[in-house]
Amino acid sequence: MGSSMARGDIENLATDFFGLFESFKHAPFYHIIIEVSLLLAVVWLLFFRKPRPIEKKLTEKEKQELIDEWQPEPLVPPVDSNHPALNVRVLDGIVGKTVEIDGRKSLNFATFNFLNFVGNQRIADKAIQAVQKYGVGSCGPRGFYGTIDIHLELEERLAKFFSCEEGIIYSYGFSTIASIIPAYSKRNDILFVDEGVHYAIQKGVEASRSHVKWFRHNDINDLERLLAEQDVLDKKNPKKARTIRRFLIIEGLYVNYGDICPLPRMVELKYKYKYRIFIDESVSFGTIGQTGRGITEYYEYSIGSIGGFAVGSSFVVDHQRLSAQGYCFSASLPPLLAAAAIEALNIMEEDHTLLFETIMAKSKRLHKKLLSIKGYIINGDEISALKHLRLTNSLNTVGRLEEIVQFAQSRDITITVARYLTDEHHLPEPSIRLILNVEMTDEELEFLCTVLQEALVKVTA
């Protein structure tokens, strides 16, 4: 009975299956496709899909708790009210060759007034004339009626002075180099930078977001090593190398060290390894004379005015007119400062051999005199008008240097400790920055050395 039922069932089953197959053959094609896909989907879901972790969604209450609990830090950390920056000397008068502090006149070896243009009557007259013609501010960026004819004149004069094709001026020295570097060097480019460059260049390098390779200060061998390493990488991938721009950023005369960069060798390397050079001549312009002329500069100091400029071939300089942020998006230089700069250039061009020769000669003499004082380390080239003075080894602390400065002030000599921010890339050793003014007489230089000697005795006693 069971087996006949079973056989009957099997037969029915077989017929059903056969009927099923028959119906498949007659079914439309898309029907089969859909069914097959469904089957595959089920198989995938079962075996191949990775289980996704269930996201923990926060409830509104929890979110509100997080918001209520969050406590920010104070906007600024507490400050030390004894910090020297909060207790600076307040002056009230011209800071030229002499400066008046607390009613006493002292010789000024602290400000960047190399050619003694501060207080120069000719420059002041021209500045006054500019105010009477143009007012004080320029009321707009260069693109929107902020370009005054005096700016164009200054740019032409600067270009002519440096025998370059074109010049471009900025309204603030710091932002000159900080805008120029990002205008040319982008994310994929490489910058070879000297470790001893000053802060504005460091900021410009940061803003450009390029790869930076620092080489030891003024060490040409270290630079060559880095260039050779880069060359090896280039040879491995020449296609990529053709799209990477390279720049060398150096200073003509380093503000933090007082020494001069070895330019000729760097130019040789430039043509060998194919990079472009940017030189910052903030201090060497107007003090060194023949060496150090290059593509980028900024004048803030020796010309007795404020601002910055760059000179070079038209090909290079023109690009900045549209892409340098500090030029396009900022108000232009007040016309009176441009007028002061033009007059200073006039003076420099008139008796330039005398002015520059004098300052270089005096720097050499001062250097010799300073070397003769035992106990000080003098940093800086002998023809440089900017020198750094340090005490030997472990004696060299900011505290002792400040004592020397105060002692000198009591003897009517004004000098200053070089100030830096703590987040410099390569913080220089504490030092006193001595700046020579071209109008200083030999007696005054003698007096300076005497005072420094006495100070040394007092501090190391």
Add this chain to the structure above:
Amino acid sequence: MSPKTAINQKMNKSFSSNLKTKCAYENEPKYQDHEDFEETPTWAAVVTVLGYAILSALGWLRDFLRHIGFEEKKTAHDPNPKNFVPLYQSYECFYTRNLYTRIRDVFNQPIASVAGAKVHIMERISDDFNWTFKFSGKKIPSINLGSYNYLGFAENQGPCSEQAIKSIEKYGVSTCSTRHELGNQRYMQELETLMAEYLNAEDCIAFGMGFATNALNIPTLVGQGDLILSDRLNHISLILGARLSGATICPFNHNDMKDLESQLRKAIISGQPRTCRPWKKILIIVEGVYSMEGSLCKLPEIIELKKKYKAYLYMDEAHSIGAIGSRGRGVVDYWRVDPNDIDVHMGTFTKSFGSAGGYIAGKKALIDHIRIYSHSACYSTSMSAPVCYQIISALSIIMGRDGTNDGQQRIQQLACNVRYFRRQLVDMGFIVYGNDNSPVVPVMIFMPAKIAAVNREMLKRGCAVVTVGFPATLLTESRVRFCISAGHTKEMLDHALKAMDEVGHLVSLRYSKQKPHRRWIELDRADYDKEYLS
């Protein structure tokens, strides 16, 4: 009686009555706060994009012709040997070569006089389609609608310039030293004290350049582990400062408080990306008046949000200080909020004070911190004496310290001028963006070719205007931006409106769908004159 005397009399009356009341704001006319950004008509957007497409196609054709030598290459050449990596990507210059150079003559126009209400533009001629320029020697006298001279202090005569000249004689032009060393002069302290009083803040510090004030001081306030929420249309100096600081930047939609709130909530709840640590602090950066849009920030709502979520607020009042508010104290004055609610007040002296430089004001602890750690204070030459004295005398005038009410008159004159000018432009059918009270008046042009057309035609009619296109604005939103000044008289504004009316008719600039298109003579003069005098 001339209109100006009538205004003066009315102002004198209201000013003296103000002095009598305790609250300085009671007797003042309530300004309507209305902001409008009419949507771009679709057909205009389409035609604009089409225009750019045609220009690009032509540009490619010309580049090709230059490449095969058919046309002369006019750009400068690289003096370095050929195997150096090229200094510029060729597509970076595509825009400069083919689009910008066509209309280069309308930008960077040099002037030969003080940038006051009237200015002399030096005429330039080009023989080779704007590749090089020559000066013809002629000077075109025009009404200056482009310079930032809101209170009319860009003068070469008067008490301000006299003070500046005296200061050059006493102090020279530069100090050649930094604030930390020997550059700290008494006049700088005077300026800072005066500015702090003006803003009703505890302390203030001033710098030599406005752009650098932002770029070099934001890094001293925030750093890695902090969050900056900045408005999408912030000025590039703020963006640069934010980038240099190393903090994380999250933009929020322009003036969109809902977006700001949701970003704040998300930031506090989720914390830093990847590590989920809580943020150390959150800084909201906004501007008082946005110079390309003419819009004001919604300060009361931002302050409410800031207090609710414990964030800090950095306000850049470059265009609003002196120009907005019944006493010229900026958006804080306009919205009548407590200055202590804003953590960092920042502004520039270039626009309303006719000078140069920037300032930051706030609590004493904040300013002390900036004095020590600012890049600018430590490494840059301190401000020049004439620049400082110009600001000091302008401030004295605005605050009424010089004994006259010249300052208040200027502020009222500016407000009058702005209302008069804006209303007529809107009633003529132009699309004007921005707040009804902002002295920055952008009128939409949309199409690239019209940028040059408007500028040239307005100059022919004796008005110097500023027209901007891509990349300063969005591709389809080119505009002409008027900057109204207190130095503009009613006659000057009428002349400018007539010129705009003609140019608008010539070039078809009347796009508004909300208002009927009318010519200037069709407007009811009596209606506007009445408002101007009241």
